[in-house]
Amino acid sequence: MSKRMVVLGGDATGMSAASTALRHAGEGEIEVVVLERGHYTSYSACGIPYWISGHVADGDQLIARSPEQHREAGIDVRMRTEATAIDLENRTVSARGVDTGETYDLAYDELVIATGAMPVVPPLEGSDAQGIFGVQSLEQGEEIVEDLVRGERSDGKNDGDRRRAVVVGAGYIGVEMAEAMVMRGLETTIVDQAPEPFTQVDPDMGAIIREAMEGMGISVLTGTPVDGFDVGEDGRVRAVRAGNSVLPADIVIMGLGVRPNAGLAADAGLTVGASGGIVTDVRMQAVPGVWAGGDCVEVHHRLSGKNVHIPLGTHANKHGRIIGTNIAGGYGAFPGVIGTAISKVCDLEIGRTGLGSVDADAAGYGYVCATVESTTTAGYWPEAEKMTVKVLAEQRTGRLLGAQIVGRTGSGKRIDVFATAIWNGMTVEEMTFMDLSYAPPFSPVWDAVLIAARKAAKEVQGEIPASPV
Amino acid sequence: MSKRMVVLGGDATGMSAASTALRHAGEGEIEVVVLERGHYTSYSACGIPYWISGHVADGDQLIARSPEQHREAGIDVRMRTEATAIDLENRTVSARGVDTGETYDLAYDELVIATGAMPVVPPLEGSDAQGIFGVQSLEQGEEIVEDLVRGERSDGKNDGDRRRAVVVGAGYIGVEMAEAMVMRGLETTIVDQAPEPFTQVDPDMGAIIREAMEGMGISVLTGTPVDGFDVGEDGRVRAVRAGNSVLPADIVIMGLGVRPNAGLAADAGLTVGASGGIVTDVRMQAVPGVWAGGDCVEVHHRLSGKNVHIPLGTHANKHGRIIGTNIAGGYGAFPGVIGTAISKVCDLEIGRTGLGSVDADAAGYGYVCATVESTTTAGYWPEAEKMTVKVLAEQRTGRLLGAQIVGRTGSGKRIDVFATAIWNGMTVEEMTFMDLSYAPPFSPVWDAVLIAARKAAKEVQGEIPASPV
Structure with missing residues (x-):
């Protein structure tokens, strides 16, 4: 039956x-x-x-x-x-x-x-105004596209009606929507209450993201909670009130997570x-x-x-x-997660896996950090792009606890190597001489993953004379 | 002292x-x-x-x-x-x-x-002619560049003296030099005695490389050993004799390995x-x-x-x-290799790690293969590129033995995920639900690595009713 x-x-x-x-x-x-x-x-x-x-x-x-x-x-x-x-x-x-x-x-x-x-929707004054959108469903996407099109001039630029966008929240959806607004030609401000954008990575890595976003013409307002929205007589949002600022806004994107x-x-x-x-x-x-x-x-x-x-x-x-x-009568089991994720803002790629400092602290781990700067390819390759890699490793055991990458095109997907290493409980010392692929168009002779692991291993070990490297 | x-x-x-x-x-x-x-x-x-x-x-x-x-x-x-x-x-x-x-x-x-x-230099007639080059040292690179420049016209194209290149050997150096010759504007032929180019991957993957190289305008002559070189009275190479063919050559690159x-x-x-x-x-x-x-x-x-x-x-x-x-008195130990490598020919990327079929046979392994086609990004992403991934897993244990990737820009470096998995002795079943990064510009929701592992796991397991997927 x-x-x-x-x-x-x-x-x-x-x-x-x-x-x-x-x-x-x-x-x-x-x-x-x-x-x-x-x-x-x-x-x-x-x-x-x-x-x-x-x-x-x-x-x-x-x-x-x-x-x-x-x-x-x-x-x-x-x-x-x-x-x-x-x-x-x-x-x-x-x-x-x-x-x-x-x-x-x-x-x-x-x-x-x-x-x-x-979506997380804080009870803010004016949050039900027209022109304030979430980005959870296809229907909401449709609403945003229609709203932006309504504001577009025939030459493809936005007219005064949709000139300034404010994105609330600088997480995944926030930074991706900031990119979208920039690509649509809007003046874009992103607001977050945290000290640096993108709290899925540590603040020192977030600072790199901030700088890069600013370089793309995005205003990044951090350490600033949103207090409410100014609404016009037509029922449409006019501005975002955040901290001591009033940010004029023709469209507001809510990206406070779900x-x-x-x-x-x-x-x-x-x-x-x-x-x-x-x-x-x-x-x-x-x-x-x-x-x-x-x-x-x-x-x-x-x-x-x-x-x-x-x-x-x-x-x-x-x-x-x-x-x-x-x-169907088979066997399937979910092995859990390690928090791997990737995102981008224009040509800036962000990858993370495992625990960040806040998570590691909360879990009670003692750990060391190592941050290195490297390139996506051999340094002399014409398309070499910069990347910063941060690694967290447990004290004493050296077990890899987390990794974060912020860099330009071609850097982010390396996070999967760290994810696979964490999945297997590797120590940073064990990673040091792993056989990863190398050719000049693909990585320096020491891939950034290996350099970061080595630096972390040195941190774990301290300067023990018997093993100086 | x-x-x-x-x-x-x-x-x-x-x-x-x-x-x-x-x-x-x-x-x-x-x-x-x-x-x-x-x-x-x-x-x-x-x-x-x-x-x-x-x-x-x-x-x-x-x-x-x-x-x-x-x-x-x-x-x-x-x-x-x-x-x-x-x-x-x-x-x-x-x-x-x-x-x-x-x-x-x-x-x-x-x-x-x-x-x-x-360099491996077989004792072939005429192999000491001018215009035949190896690519092992910077000095040899210099010789090639000088030789090509000598043949270049003021408009940047090559004149009749350096119009046709023959590359002997279709391994790493061979395919990379074929790309170099194409970029220099030379008519390029690559010759190898194996049935398909690039024997560092299996012949079915080599066939994809052949097709792609032919699409780039490179003549690929396989199953054809080189017999010797025709040399002009000026002591310069004129043609490569290979099988039944005489391949006119103004310059010859030897890439038979070292x-x-x-x-x-x-x-x-x-x-x-x-x-x-x-x-x-x-x-x-x-x-x-x-x-x-x-x-x-x-x-x-x-x-x-x-x-x-x-x-x-x-x-x-x-x-x-x-x-x-x-x-210096420290301790360093080399943990061995698993044969990871990466290369490219124009926009075609080739990655490999672990054992190919020939190596696996030679080592005595019983194994299954699984090949999948996927894309580097979500299918709807405008820059989605095709990639083919082949996985070898040991029979019964399902231990990952090898992986090969042939695809366009953005595919090759994924080989490092397989390399890290092999390094840790993972089974393809264990890889199936690994927490790898996903966002539309970076991978399909099921990354090619996971799809390939899943297909291989199914092959390992056969169609056991208790675990149908």
Whole structure:
């Protein structure tokens, strides 16, 4: 007899779980129903800044699979439908048509909660004004593009109506949206309350990002909380009040991060952790028959040992595959995260993995830091670009705890080498003579990864005479 | 009392050993004498093709440190001086001025043999003709540049005298020199006796390289040994005879690889291995007080368990540092190699690490292969480039044995992730959910590394129902 899998949320985790389960289950074994509140399925939210910037011409390109395509694959996708309650005891979900208001109950054998995240919206005066946008959904992307187009002159420049952008928050979304606004030709200011932008890296690395952004013509206002918004009589934002500044703004992008959309799960009685995310086991199961993944869960951090909320498409896709595999009767387990991420602002690339200083302190580690400057290629190669690499290693053991890269084109993806080293519990000493690839167009003869590891190893060891290098 | 360190060869290993030892030894503890046969010290031989191509404007840029600079650092560098014999018993080296013929003996406390490699030159008819060049030394690079310039017209194109280039051998130097010749505007043919170019990767990957090179206008003639050279009455090469073809050639580049320059060491009674390289212990010591490193030694391959000869600047530099550390009283040990390398032909990047099929067979491994096609970025990113990734994993254990990447700009350096995984003995299954960096400008949501690992893991496992994915 066929079992019914009900999926709440039709993006990365949900549709990946649905597709994987269907693909691997026997013929007719599983019936899959997906409830999606929005207008789109399987889209790349991470791509939205690049649609707004113009890198990607059309929002449709961000859609990997439409509802129709999923239906052709045999998935019962119900768009504009949200779940309003989960009844764990009776194994039912209450569904409601967002446009119709129609409600009905849906029984499940396996439930997948993939409800994603919600933007952090502080209760600021004027925050509901027109011209203030989030960047979480394709719909929001659409709104921003339409708003900017409305403000564009025929010569492609922006007119007075959309001349000045203020981006609130200098994390991933913030810096990517700052790039997008610059590429759109807007005067751009980015505001953050932290001392340096991009707190996903240490302040000394953030200072390099600040300097680079300023070099791109972006005003970077840090150490400055946003207090509220000035709104015109037409209901549109006019300025951002931040600290002692009033920043005139024709458009405001909110990039203060997201928190797990776990209210439904919590209301149903599922455990929600300190991070606000749903707690699951390694197979991404919350309670028997109920699975959760993606931006609404918390995951194990392999270095801090804590559960963390890291909303990223790469984890969401992995969770979906793991959940689908398990529901189809296979075995899939999520091995946790180490906080690897990458971003860019124009030609400045930022990579990070493992623990930064703040995380390492919070986890109680004693550690040393080493920072090196190097180039992406041999120094004499005409396209050599600068990069700064910072490494954190545990005291005494020398275990690699974290790495951060800030550099120009071609530097960021090296973070994956550090990530793989951390994944395997390598010490910086062990990394020193690793056999990494070398040719002049690809790296100096000592790749930056090796130089940074060596410098950290020296820090760990101190100047012990028996081993001077 | 000061001890004397004599170094034979003033390039990567030799000068790195000298500098490291001097830097770490106590004041006045070590006197360093370097004998160098050529005109240059500490230069990037790997950069020579890029000087010839014009990427690098001037050969001087390839010189990291001149003899004068080394002398200022306190190293007694004796240029145009070669060692003709080593007396292990009496701890002396016989030196000879290459230009002067003057000979003398030099006593040593510590000897470093860093004599590098010699080109493989098969005994072919006409191989001593003018216009046939190797690419091992800066002097040879100079000869090629001068020869090409002589053939250049004032409009920057080549005249009839230097119109057609034939490159013999389609390995690293061969493909890099083919690129250089193309960039110089020459009609270029590359000849190799193997069925596909670039035998450092498997033939199926070599076929991709062939196709790409042909797309760049390079004639690729494989399965064809070179039989000899036609020489004009002026003593200059006119054509390359290869198989049934006569390939007209105004200039010929020999890229048949190199073998260790270990004759001096062998004559002195040091052990030379099956690869032709000097045998050392992990500290790069051949016998007490005699050290060897770089292109003249063989090294331990961590996967095959065999000793191999892998002439690469990155190893040579590591050896030099290790030797210098040990001589200064520290501890340095070379952990072996896994055969990581990277190269490019125009915008085609080639990376490899671990064992290819031939190596894996020779080592006796049972293994599965998985090949995937992916992109360097999200598919919708405008600069997305194609890449093919092949992975070899051991049967049953699933241990990653090797990886090969052939793709366009931005693909090759991913080989370092595989290298780090191999270094740590990872299985492809363990790699499947690794936390690698993702953002649309940097990779698809599933990085090619993860997709390839997953496909290989599936091959290893077969279709076991309990774990279908």
